[in-house]
Amino acid sequence: xxxxxxxxxxxxxxxxxxxxxxxxxxxxxxxxxxxxxxxxxxxxxxxxxxxxxxxxxxxxxxxxxxxxxxxxxxxxxxxxxxxxxxxxxxxxxxxxxxxxxxxxxxxxxxxxxxxxxxxxxxxxxxxxxxxxxxxxxxxxxxxxxxxxxxxxxxxxxxxxxxxxxxxxxxxxxxxxxxxxxxxxxxxxxxxxxxxxxxxxxxxxxxxxxxxxxxxxxxxxxxxxxxxxxxxxxxxxxxxxxxxxxxxxxxxxxxxxxxxxxxxxxxxxxxxxxxxxxxxxxxxxxxxxxxxxxxxxxxxxxxxxxxxxxxxxxxxxxxxxx
Amino acid sequence: xxxxxxxxxxxxxxxxxxxxxxxxxxxxxxxxxxxxxxxxxxxxxxxxxxxxxxxxxxxxxxxxxxxxxxxxxxxxxxxxxxxxxxxxxxxxxxxxxxxxxxxxxxxxxxxxxxxxxxxxxxxxxxxxxxxxxxxxxxxxxxxxxxxxxxxxxxxxxxxxxxxxxxxxxxxxxxxxxxxxxxxxxxxxxxxxxxxxxxxxxxxxxxxxxxxxxxxxxxxxxxxxxxxxxxxxxxxxxxxxxxxxxxxxxxxxxx
Numbered sequence: 001x002x003x004x005x006x007x008x009x010x011x012x013x014x015x016x017x018x019x020x021x022x023x024x025x026x027x028x029x030x031x032x033x034x035x036x037x038x039x040x041x042x043x044x045x046x047x048x049x050x051x052x053x054x055x056x057x058x059x060x061x062x063x064x065x066x067x068x069x070x071x072x073x074x075x076x077x078x079x080x081x082x083x084x085x086x087x088x089x090x091x092x093x094x095x096x097x098x099x100x101x102x103x104x105x106x107x108x109x110x111x112x113x114x115x116x117x118x119x120x121x122x123x124x125x126x127x128x129x130x131x132x133x134x135x136x137x138x139x140x141x142x143x144x145x146x147x148x149x150x151x152x153x154x155x156x157x158x159x160x161x162x163x164x165x166x167x168x169x170x171x172x173x174x175x176x177x178x179x180x181x182x183x184x185x186x187x188x189x190x191x192x193x194x195x196x197x198x199x200x201x202x203x204x205x206x207x208x209x210x211x212x213x214x215x216x217x218x219x220x221x222x223x224x225x226x227x228x229x230x231x232x233x234x235x236x237x238x239x240x241x242x243x244x245x246x247x248x249x250x251x252x253x254x255x256x257x258x259x260x261x262x263x264x265x266x267x268x269x270x271x272x273x274x275x276x277x278x279x280x281x282x283x284x285x286x287x288x289x290x291x292x293x294x295x296x297x298x299x300x301x302x303x304x305x306x307x308x309x310x311x312x313x314x315x316x317x318x319x320x321x
Numbered sequence: 322x323x324x325x326x327x328x329x330x331x332x333x334x335x336x337x338x339x340x341x342x343x344x345x346x347x348x349x350x351x352x353x354x355x356x357x358x359x360x361x362x363x364x365x366x367x368x369x370x371x372x373x374x375x376x377x378x379x380x381x382x383x384x385x386x387x388x389x390x391x392x393x394x395x396x397x398x399x400x401x402x403x404x405x406x407x408x409x410x411x412x413x414x415x416x417x418x419x420x421x422x423x424x425x426x427x428x429x430x431x432x433x434x435x436x437x438x439x440x441x442x443x444x445x446x447x448x449x450x451x452x453x454x455x456x457x458x459x460x461x462x463x464x465x466x467x468x469x470x471x472x473x474x475x476x477x478x479x480x481x482x483x484x485x486x487x488x489x490x491x492x493x494x495x496x497x498x499x500x501x502x503x504x505x506x507x508x509x510x511x512x513x514x515x516x517x518x519x520x521x522x523x524x525x526x527x528x529x530x531x532x533x534x535x536x537x538x539x540x541x542x543x544x545x546x547x548x549x550x551x552x553x554x555x556x557x558x559x560x561x562x563x564x565x566x567x568x569x570x571x572x573x574x575x
Contacts (some may be wrong), residue, residue: 008512015498047342061516065498067347071438074338074346078439079420091443161398169405173454180455183478241482254481261482265444268451 004056011049015069018042022072043073091266092316099267100311106236106243110193114232117197124198125205135202144210151219154287161283168279171227172272175234179241179268183257186242193235200228222296223282225304230271230278233311237264274307336474336486338438346438349489351431353469356477356487360462362425367411371404378403413450417443422490430490445483452479514544518568522561530557537564 025031025039050070053063100107125132132141140150154163174192181188207216240260248256285291285299309315336348378400415423420440421433433449435441441449456465456477465477474486521536528536537560538552544567555563 004512012498019498044342047340047344051344057512060512061519062512069498070340070344071346071348074340074438075434075440077341078437080439080442159397161395162401165398165402165405169409172409176451177454180452180478183452183455183482257481258484261448262484263444265442265447265451265483269443269447 007052007056008062015046015049015066018046018073019069022069022076025076026072039073039076043070043077046070046073089316092270092310093313093318095263096266096270096311097313097318099263100233103233103236103240106239107232110189110232110235110239113190113193114197114200114228114235117194118201118204121198121201121203122205123201125202126209129206129209132202132206135199136206141206144207144212147210147212149207149212149215149219151216151287160287163287164279164283167282168276171230171275171279175230175271175275176268178231178234179237179264182238182241183245184242185245186239189235189238189242192238193231196231218293218296219286221293221300222285222291222303223278223300225300226274226307227278227282229304229307230274233267233271237267240264270310274310277303336488338436340438348434348438348486350475351429351487351489352475353466355429355431355489356469356475357462357466359423359425359429359431362428363412363415363423364425366424367408370411371407374407375400375404412453413446416441416446416450421446421485426487427490431487432490433485434488436484436486441483441485445485449479449483449485452477452482455479514540515568518564522564522568525561533557534560537561540564541567 021038021042025035028035031039046066046069050063050066053060053066057063121135125135136144143150143152158166178189178192181192204213204216207213241257244256244260245253250256250259281299281303285296291299306315312318334350334352336350338346338348340346378396382396382400412423416433419427422431426432433441433446435445453465456462456468456479458464462477465479468477468481469475472481474480476486480486517540521533521540525533534557538555541547541552541560541563542549547563552560
């Protein structure tokens with residue numbers, strides 16, 4: 001045991017110094033090459049000390065302290081370099097387009113689901129008009145029956161800026177929920193998309209019965225193309241999650257779920273940005289009666305094209321194949 | 322990914338990652354208690370930040386600011402928008418800036434790591450926070466809380482999705498090194514005995530006087546040359562001073 005005492009006494013000053021060095025290195029965002037090489041060398045040396053301490057001094061604070069130092073150095077060495085602008089460009093130019101390519105089939109299926117649900121909603125309200133009470137509030141129904149859309153006086157009630165913040169916050173929450181609901185074996189996502197489709201179709205049928213479907217389309221077209229597309233993309237991610245749980249591709253469902261989620265973070269971020277844009281249009285353009293139909297269509301289609309370019313990376317300078 | 326071997330030990334409270342040198346890295350998994358503690362602190366911080374902005378904004382807006390026509394809408398957005406953003410983006414932003422920690426996590430002594438033992442990336446943090454929507458259902462983070470109780474690595478759904486886990490930061494024990502270095506000339510004591518003395522001195526003021534006296538006498542009897550009679554006559558302060566002297570340490574941190 002004397003040898004162990006001597007070893008601890010000999011190494012203790014070095015460990016203390018290393019602790020201080022790690023604390024200093026953590027303060028710096030950029031390391032010099034010498035400092036980085038020194039960290040790697042310290043990591044190696046510490047690994048040897050830790051292995052000895054685990055054997056000679058199990059369960060002591062010396063070993064616990066070395067474990068802690070080793071973990072801190074390991075974290076520093078594993079820390080990916082800050083890519084700055086280049087990393088963001090790579091994310092938008094390559095990572096997101098790759099994910100979107102992988103999701104293309106599911107995006108199609110989710111869009112089909114949304115369209116079919118909308119058609120079902122239209123048919124339901126056309127055949128059974130009394131069912132509108134299930135999808136629209138009493139106030140909305142009264143307004144439409146009185147010859148006005150519930151969006152007509154929107155700007156008199158709420159300023160555009162506030163309206164935009166409220167709308168994009170809500171839309172981001174709905175989209176993220178559509179993604180996360182995929183965790184319920186895809187059923188949550190399915191219900192969210194189907195419900196949204198049913199409501200959209202039903203509301204259009206109801207306004208059509210009162211001769212105001214064109215006015216509703218006029219309100220929706222500027223922001224709705226991107227908004228609905230993003231909901232379909234979110235639904236596609238949710239469907240992929242559900243699929244990974246129903247038909248696991250890895251040893252366990254958890255691993256399969258994790259694998260599926262790898263890399264979708266940037267796509268969710270892009271969707272959030274797109275919804276902020278859609279929210280601004282919905283707050284400033286859609287309720288403003290001074291915008292004629294043609295300009296609304298141009299804004300809607302242009303923003304949708306911009307979205308497609310963002311999703312395939314061309315907006316950020318990705319070369320065309 | 323090839324060098325990662327998650328191995329569960331000690332009843333699922335430890336996560337082992339293969340180090341780059343071949344020596345395993347043991348990470349202590351944080352339980353639901355530390356997790357909840359950290360969350361409560363962060364929840365209050367972001368709520369207070371959002372309310373503070375709201376209050377300052379409302380006071381400024383109602384305090385007779387001379388606004389140009391049409392500027393009112395923007396003022397409303399500036400008053401209401403940032404609190405919403407603070408509330409929604411607090412976790413992802415702060416976790417990115419503090420490499421997997423937040424003020425609450427730091428105070429609770431925990432941090433987020435990926436399954437390689439390193440800090441999580443942007444994507445992982447975004448996914449982890451997006452899944453708060455599920456974890457917080459139906460109320461009071463019930464889904465997340467139940468999940469941390471039933472999973473072996475104490476994971477909430479967001480952690481499963483992002484491939485992250487919450488571990489104990491353990492910066493306390495690394496300070497042991499400083500103490501060891503400061504008394505490396507004390508050759509007479511076994512490291513295990515020094516450990517015990519350190520622990521006793523750290524908890525000295527929280528312990529009952531009789532209890533700490535009994536433990537101190539028992540320890541000193543084994544390592545000190547004082548006869549049992551002399552130890553029995555020592556008072557509380559003397560026993561503490563003697564422990565400090567034999568361990569060669571200064572005043573311990575409380």
